[in-house]
Amino acid sequence: MVANVVKKAFYRFYLFQPGLRIWHWIQFLAILVLFITGLYIGDPFFIGSIGWEANDAYAHVLSMDLIRLIHFAAGYILLFAFLYRIFLMFTKKSHFSLLIPKFWKPWFWKGIIEVLLFYAFIKKSHLPLIRNPLARIAYVFVLLLIFFEIWTGFAMYGLSDPSGFWAKFVSNWTLAFFGSEYELHFWHHVVAWVIAIFVIVHVYMVFFNDFIAKEGELSSMTAGVKYFPEGHLPEDCDDVASQKECKKLREQS
C-alpha cells in the first residue's frame, strides 16, 4: 500500500539557541557523573571489606580520593553550568518565559487537567502548548533541586578549608541553618535521589510526547525547534514569539 502521505503545514517555533542545548547536555552529563560518584562516596560499595593497599589504590583508578575529585570537578561544572543558564535567560525570550508556571492564565489550569488525561491515555490530545503546565512546574522544581544540591554540596566541600572562600561565604551559615553537617549529608543524599527519579520520569515523558503528540519534543533539545500542525497554534505562543506575531498567527487560523 502506498504510504498515506498528507501534505500538512506546520508552525515552526525556534525555542532554544545552541548555547542552551549544550548547557542541557552538559548538565545531564554532570548530574550523571555526580550521581554515580555520589553513590560511591555515600557508601563505598564497589570494593569489598579489603580494598587495596594505599600505594596500589591509585593504580586501580577507583580510589575514594579520585572519585571525590571527579565528584568535585563535576560539581564545579554543574555550578558554572547553572550560572550560565541564568545568563541564558537574558539571551532569548523563550529561555526565560518557558520556565514560568503561568498560573494566572486560564490555559494553565485547563492544561493541567487535559495533560493529565492525555498522559493517562484517556484523551487523545490536549490543547496545544509549547510547554505544558506540568512540565513548567517540574522544570522549575528540578532547577531548584539542582540549586539545592549545588548549595549543600559546596557547603560541605568548603569546610575542609575552614578559612577559605566557600567556608566563609557559604558553609558557616548553611551549617547553622541545617543544624549540623550530618543533616547536610542527609538532605544532599535524599535530594539526589529525587533528581534521579525526575530524570527517569523526564525521559519517559519526552519520548511519550515525541511519539504520541508528535510535536517535536525530542528535536527541541537537539535542533532547538518544535512543530505544531496548522490550526494547532499553541496557547503559550507568546512565550516564544512576540505578542504581535502570535496575534497575527491566531488571526490567520
Place this chain on the structure above:
Amino acid sequence: MGKTYWETFKEAGISRREFLKFATYITGLMGLAPSMVPKVVHALETKERIPVIWLHGLECTGCTESFIRSNAPYASDLLLNLITLEYDETLTAASGILYEESGKMVRAGLVGHLDKVVEEYKDRYILIYEGGVPLGNDGKYCIVAGRSYKEDVIELAHHAMALIAMGTCSSWGGIQAAKPNPTESVDVTKLVKKPVIRVPGCPPIPEVITGTILHIALFGIPPVDDQGRPKQFFGNRIHDTCYRRPFFNAGQFVEKPDDEAAKKGWCLYKIGCRGPTTYASCGNLRWFGGISYPIQSGAPCIGCADKNFWDKDPFFERLKGVVTSKSWCGRRRNHRCPCRPRYCGRH
C-alpha cells in the same frame, strides 16, 4: 582583689623569666603564632582575674570531670592562679544552707555566697553552665536550693559578662532533649537573648575547655563561627584531620568491628563513623595530650560535638534510613555487587 596575673606571679615568687616562659607556653597551647607572645605577655600583665560561676542543670557532670582532666594548663593552675571559681556544685567546698529565722528563709553557705558574688561582680563574671534547662512542669525537673534551675540560669545569665555553654547539653539541649524529650529540655539561648560561646562535646576535650577559658581570661571572647563555637577548636572536621584519612582516600574500610581491616587501622566510615560530619579537635588535639581519640581506639565516632547528635542514631550506620547503594548490592546478598562482581565478595 583584682590582681593581674603578673602580680600574682610576682607574689608567688616567680621570676620574670619564668613568667615569660609561661606566656610563651600558653601562646603555643592556644594555637597562636609566636609573634603573639608579646600580646599574651601584655594581656597577662594587665588583665584582671575574672570570677567564674559554674552552674549545673540537667547533666552528668562529665564536663566538669573533663575540665579537671586537662594538663595544659592543669585545672589546678586555672583554679588557683587564672580564674577564681566562686560557685561550682562539683568542686566548691561549701554546700548551700537554708534555714528559717524570725519567719524568713536565710540563704547561707554557698547559696549565700552566690548572692554576694553576683552583687559584687555584676556584669563582670563569666557564667559557665553545664547541662540542659528543663522547661517541662514549670522547670521543676531540676531544682537547686529550692528554686527551679530555669529561674537561676536566666537570672545569672542576665548579669554575666560572657556565657559559656559547656558541653553538648548546654549548647543544644543534649541527651535529655533527644526524642521524645520528656523534660522539654532546651539550651539557654531559648530563654536568654545573649551571645553564647558554645563548647560542644560529650564531653568536650579537656584542653578545649581550659583553652577556651584561658582565651577569655587573656584576650576576651574568642573568634567564633556562626554557631558560637570557638573557631580554633571547632573549625575542622574530624575527618579532615584524622590520621586514618589516607585509608578513606584509598577506599580501605572496616566492615565489622575487629575484622582484619580493623586490626590494620583502616577507615571506620562504613560502620557509621561520624568524623566526616563532626567539627571538633579530636583529630588534631586528641585526648589526654595526644594519647588517643575514639577513632584511634577503633571506635567509630558518634559525633558527640554535633547538634542533636543523639537523634542521628543508629551510630553504627552511616546515614539513617537513607537509600544508599546498599539497596543495590544489599546486605543480604553479602555485598555482592551486580555491577562490578570482580571487586565484591572479598571479605
Place this chain on the structure above:
Amino acid sequence: MPKRVVVDPVTRIEGHLRVEVVVDETNKTVKDAISSATMWRGIEVIIKGRDPRDAWAFAQRICGVCTSIHALASVRAVEDALDIQIPKNANYIRNIMLASLYVHDHVVHFYHLHSLDWVSPIEALNADPVKTAELQKAIINKYGKIVELAKDYTGLKAYARRFPKATPAYFKAIKDKIKQIVDSGQLGIFAPANWWHHPDYKKLPPEVHLMAIAHYLEMLDLQREFVIPHVVFGGKNPHPHYLVGGMNCSISLDDGNAPINTERLGLVQTSVELALDAVNYFYILDLLAIADIYLNKHNWFYGGGLAKERVLGFGDFPDESYRDFSKTGDYWEKILYHANGIVHNFKDGVEKAKYEPFTKEGIQHIAEYVQHSFYHYEVGDNKPLHPWEGETTPAPEAVPETPWKFLDPAKKYSYSKTPVYKGMTHEVGPLARYIVTYTAVKQGHITPSFVDEMIVKQIDMVSQMLGIPAEKWLLSTVGRTLARGLEAQVAANLNTYFLKKLYDNIKAGDTKVANNEKFDPETWGSGIKRGVGFAAAPRGGLSHWIVINGKTTENYQAIVPSTWNVAPRLKNEHGEQRAAYEAAMLDTEVKDARHPLEIIRTVHSFDPCLACATHIYNTEGEEITQFNVNAACAV
C-alpha cells in the same frame, strides 16, 4: 526547740541533692532527716525504640563521674539478651577499665569531693612545714605495712615511683600558695571563708590539714593519669566507647595503625603502676591517719546507719569470659570479687551476722516503691513493682511549687524511687561489698579468691592498726570512707592482674577483642528478648535491664547504686524503713544547726551520684504484654 535546716545544693557530689534535717539543739541529735533528689532526665524513655547496639552510649551519659560503668552494665545487658559471649581479651580489657575507674573514682571522691569535710585550707595555715614533713614520714612508717598487701602481677614495675614528698620546702610552697589565696580574699572554690569556722575542723592537728591539702592538689593533677586505660582502650574519658560483643580496640602486633599494639599497652602499664603507687602511698595512708585520729582520739563513730542492719552487693570482676546472667547465671561462678550477697545485722559481729548469697535467683526479689517519689503507679503507690513489670508515670502535680521552703516528709518528696530487696531497703556501696565479702569468707560460705583473701587481710590489718574491732569501725562514716580506700587498693591490684592476663593471652596468639557474629541486627531474629547486666559500680550494686523486640529496644531500665541509698522512706509489711542516707543522717550528731557539717560529711561518705539515682523511668508493664501479644500474632 528543734531547728530545721536545709542543705541544698549539697556540693561536691554529682547531680542535685537536697537534704533536710531536724536538729534538737539541746542534745545535738538529729530528730528527722529527709534526702531528696531534685532532678530528673528521663534517659530510659529516650533509649526506648533505638538500636540496642547504641544503648551503652545513652546509658553511659547517666553519669559522667562514674563514667563507663553504665556503659559496661548496658553492654552486659544487651549481650545477656542476645546471647553473646565476649572474647577473653575483651573481658580482660573491660576489667582493666573497670578497675581503673574504681581507682580514679575513689581517689577523686576522697580528695576532691570528700576531704574538705575533714580538713580545711585555713587550718593548714597554722601548720609548720618542718613538722608536716616529719608527720608525713611518721605516717608512712606507722601505716606503711598495709602497702605490702598490694602486688604488681605484671612484674614489670621496677620500683615505686610516686611517694609523698616529705620535705619542708614542698609543704612551705603549698602553705604559701594557700596563704596567698586567702590573703587575696578571692577564695574561689574554698569560699565562703566562714565555712571553715566549724569546730570540727579543729579535731585534726594543723599539720594533717596541710598534708591533706597538699595531696588534694597533687591528686588533682595526677588523677587524669589513672584513667589513661580508658583513653587507650575506649578513645577518651569521660565517656569511653564500648561495643556490644566485646571492645572496639583491635589488637595487632604487626601494624602501627592498630588501636592496640605494644606501645599502647605500655601506656596502660605506666598508668596502672602509677595508680598502684598513688593508692598505696597517698590515698590509704592519708585515710588511715585521719581515721585513727577521728576514731581513737575523738571517739567519732557516727553515721553507720543502715549498714548496721542490711547491706547488699552484686560482685564483679569475672576472671574469664562468662556466658550470661539470667539464663545459666555462670557470671556469679566466674567472678573474683565475691561481694554478691546480703548481710543482716553486721553490728552484732561477723560471727553472728546473717549472710545470704545473691545469684540468679535473687533477680526476682528486686522491686521498687514510689510511696514518697514524684511518680505514680497504676496499681496504687503503696505496692512494689518488679523492674520487669515496673511502670512510672511522673507525678508533676506532686512536686511542690517553687521556691521550696521545707519539704513535707508525709507526702512525695523525691525524684528517686525506693528500691527494695525482699521488701526491704538495703545499703549498697564499697562498705556494703566489704561487709558481704568479709562475712562470706569468715563464716566460710565461699571458697575465697585472692581478691576476697586480700579484702579480709585488709580489714583485719586495719582493725589491728586502729585497735578497734571491724564491726565497730566499719559501721560508721569513717568506715565507709575507709572501705572505699581499701577497695581502691584491691582495684589497683586487679589492674595489674588483668593486664598480666592480657599480655599472656596475646602472647598465646589470641588477639580477638570482639565477637562480631551478631553485629548485624539481621542475625538477631525476631521476637522478644530480655537481658540484665549486673555490675559492681564504684558506688554500689548496679543493674541494667533491657527488653529487645526484633531490632529495637523495647524497654530499658536501670537500678543504680545511688537510688538504693538516696531513696525516700518506705512503709510496708516489714514496718517503717529508711534508705541509707536518711538512716545514716539520723545516726549523726550536729553541733551547730546552722552549719551541719557532720551531716554533709556523712552524706558525702556515700559519694552521692544524683544524676544516676534519678533518671529512673520504667515503662508500663502492659506495653510489654501488648508486644507479647503482637509477637504471637506475627507467628
